[in-house]
Amino acid sequence: MRNEESAPGLDLAQPGSEPALPVVIQGGMGAAVSDWNLANQVAQTGNLGVVSGTALDTVVARRLQDGDPGGHMRRALAHFPVPAVADRILERYFRPEGREEGQAYLPVPNLTLKPVSRSRDLMVASAFVEVWLAKEGHSGPVGINLLEKIQLAIVPAAYGAMLAGVDYVLVGAGIPSKIPRLLDKLARHELAAMDIHVDGGTQTYATELNPRDVVPEDFPPLKRPKFLAIIASHPLAAYLTKEEATTPDGFVVEGHIAGGHNAPPRGRMTIENGEPVYGTRDEADVAKIAKFGLPFWLAGAYATPELVQEAKALGAVGVQVGTIFALCSDSGTTPQMRGQLLDALAGDRLEVRTDALASPTGFPFKVVPMAGTLGAEEVYAERTRICDLAYLRTAYEKKPGQLGYRCPSEPEDDYLRKGGELSNTVGRKCLCNGLMATVGMPQVRSGVEEGPLLTLGSDLTAAKQLLALHPDGWDAQQALGYLLGEVPAARTTHATRAEELALAVR
Template sequence: MRNEESAPGLDLAQPGAPTGEPALPVVIQGGMGAAVSDWNLARQVAMTGNLGVVSGTALDTVVARRLQDGDPGGHMRRALAHFPVPEVAERILDRYFNENGREEGKAYLPVPNLTLKPVSRSRELMVASAFVEVWLAKEGHDGPVGINLLEKIQLAMVPSLYGSMLAGVDYVLVGAGIPSKIPRLLDKMARHEQVAMEIHVDESTQTYATELNPYDVVPENFPPLKRPKFLAIIASHPLAAYLTKEEATTPDGFVVEGHIAGGHNAPPRGRMTFADNGEPVYGTRDEADIPKIAKFGLPFWLAGAYATPELVQQAIAQGAVGVQVGTIFALSSDSGTTPENRGKLLDALAADRLEVRTDALASPTGFPFKVVPMDGTLGEQETYLERTRICDLAYLRTAYEKKPGQLGYRCPSEPEDDYVRKGGELSNTVGRKCLCNGLMATIGMPQVRSGIEEGPLLTLGSDLTAAKQLLNQYPDGWDAQEAVRYLLSGAEAAPEQELAYAAR
């Protein structure tokens, strides 16, 4: 297993960046939702010189629940002590920190739901939570750290970006949508300019935007921030072409993610059809045209079934800088997945009975979502049907216009009657799972209601080849740095590749 003292000395990143620029990482560790990719996992990967990525999803809830559980190790308080506005940190601690931890069976205090115009304590918590996660991931080393955000969760985007920039985040990765607004937001927030991001609103008759004035958070004499590099997560070359049409929307690079990857997947192009097992059918139209993407002249990484040493080198041979990998990091001992849930997955993997399905209905976003149908989890039909529907975390709900200037919010995973009362179609609720509560349970922070805990929802990529190889090599499990070494173990045989990278 890992030797902590020797870890910072690892030199596993690919050379070739222009003079004065850090080397581009060969490996990007995927930003898996709701603190599966937590600060510890990202830190361990970054210490190798590769890109460690924290998930930006639901970080306000994650940090608030860690504090309510007593903040084991004192990590949240240590990071909050470095937040540039002590008064904000003090307000968060006063509200959420419980030195003795929650009593068994007691519910977590809620955090405010996302809205177009959040109350100040909600905005402060979102900014500070992103700061905490990135600050901890960067603590004690100089490796690169990124944050992964879902374009679908638009109402959290601006405060999460700003909080991560206050902590010096090096990369921002955004997928699950068309992230055309991110470059301009990063430019403005680096200068502490007021920003507004237009959001999607169903049945809208006018434009709506979520706003942030950085000086509502930090003092007016606060120095400019480093502008992080932005990597757009895409599934096709047409989206790459769209994003590069204008300088204001052009990213610093791409992560090209195939439908084999875990979590959310882009839907198949054209009319969706289904296989006999109910999974959506992907075809050749859904395969990214790598040569066309390479012609845009931006660095790119390949993701989705590029997780073996041979495939890493194959990606580089196609012109990629390297790969983004999720599953073997999610299964590593450094991930935020609880030991119990990770143990169940590894046991099933060892017994060759681990199944991963692409569920077209599970996510309320309408994007297909990879689900592990394991007993006792929301991925198993009986457990899903037994759960009482509730939408209390509400990260994936959609805004709709009640009347001009007034918004409501609905989620296909909420109680059916509530959704229909808000104007939603009943058919949209069929098969929808509560990803928010399920993923919080996966990392060991399930909400408790009337003594009943929320069940976990497990997700992995479909290709388990690398995980099986690592399990053969490490029968008792592996850590994140061992996963990086495995991925780059074929690098000696590959020629060095010169990389062109125009930094912003």
């Protein structure tokens, strides 16, 4: 239980009023890098702890197959409102003794436009589990981060999170205009549908969820969480606020320096040394965003105490921060990977590249090209291409009313057979398998484990300062203490935010 009087960044609301907005949002990173434990530690302080909503069905299924150390998955599933669903999941995936060495994980059903019931139930229950655990034992705010690019997962993941009482839903990597209405419907247990992008589609296709297929008819209405749209530009903010039905409750304004997926440069993309070139057009006009009157947080190299204060001076509530939390001991990143990253950071050898080709989505993606990981060219070249997790694949129309699915990271022959272009496969990495390996759950095929794929933000200033303060590493609350501690009233040697952006663009 947190100590509310001393929790950093917490401004207690008066009884009966809206809870105070959090100063720090801990970014929702990777597949279970931002796991329930990290979000729980952050939320205890009154700041916003965020779980990653990516691949949660696979994450929970693999934790169960590894024996569910600590019993956390089973403890959360025991609170799922439909016991029969929880029982079926345990029966299929739980292995009390864990897997034998070298044994492959059982697969979970791939996401499709019309999922089978066990796929739907697993996605709903897995999101419930992650959020329930993140909220356990405190009253701080918890959010879930979803990718608009993984459209087929959004509806069941959002509903499962809402069943667990999630406070915020954050969506980026696309144009999340449908989310406000979707959350309204799910809160009332109404049929909720979401249009999906289909390559070559001649008609509208939508995935849907009827909550009454999951919970009983008499189940009470749910709390409607706040929706934060993750955006990279003020034009997108203007588009989302045109109508009440598409207007979010706030924005996270994320620059291209942030880790994970980045918005592509506006206009024609120019590549230099394998990285996209960003310019002044790609910088969000914070003053224009402030005029929409919605709360917003700044992200992407706003991770020092000075920049937290600068963000507030620009009208922001606070900041969203990822890298220093990804590197902290509470994150889902394996201790081995974290140790290698911190050693490289200490030796000034840690490199982060904006890879224009890595992600099957076509969005630029931050990659750490560390030896032994998929970010290293020799490891990428040796890997046998396979797309079995399939979260980032794209739907395409075979004929009106009939869909297929393809991924630029799958075997080239398969992709071409499905109508894809060979040029789209060049340099594409398997983010799905790589990110699962990063959190210690790599698939095993014929005795060979999938290699990890590491992503961080480009600006390592805060991480270096934290490492100087904590040479053996830091935990989530130490990271928050650093961010929200005493900050000098005036900047001296630290460059202004505008100067840093100008340097990054050059």
